[in-house]
Amino acid sequence: MFGDLSGMMDKLKDAQKKVEETKQRLNNVLIDESSSEGKIKVTVTANREIRAINIDNSLLSDAEELEDYLVLTLNKALKRAGEINEQEMAVAAKSGMPNIPGMDMFK
Structure with missing residues (x-):
């Protein structure tokens, strides 16, 4: 009914391995973003982990402005990072999935 079940299990293990390798690789993919005026610069990984935040000294005297800049820049x-992560993980998952009729989830 399902053909070579052992072969499918091996392909699923390969897919899981590719996903894990992709997760590790995405830790090294850095995304730099700045605020519109360049007063805040942030670096995050494609796994959505913050690596660095640089703040212009002019923002240090106004906490509310600093918070606004941080929220906007971090969200961008x-x-x-989320878009890159989703694309890369979909490719990794799809490349290792066995061909199961009726289970084409990655169209």
């Missing part, structure tokens, strides 16, 4: 960076 994390959105880009």
Whole structure:
């Protein structure tokens, strides 16, 4: 009914291995983002982990402005990181999946 079940299990293990390798690789993919005026610069990984934040001294006297800049800039960076992460993980998962009729989830 399902053909070579052992072969499918091996392909699923390979897919899982590729996903794990992709997760590790995405730790090294860095996304840099800056605020519109360049007062905040952030670096995040494609796994959505913050690596660095640089703040212009002019923002240190106004906590509310600093918070606004941080939220906007971090959200932009994390959105880009999420998009890259999703694309890469989909490719990794699809490349190792066995061909099971009716289970084409990655169209």
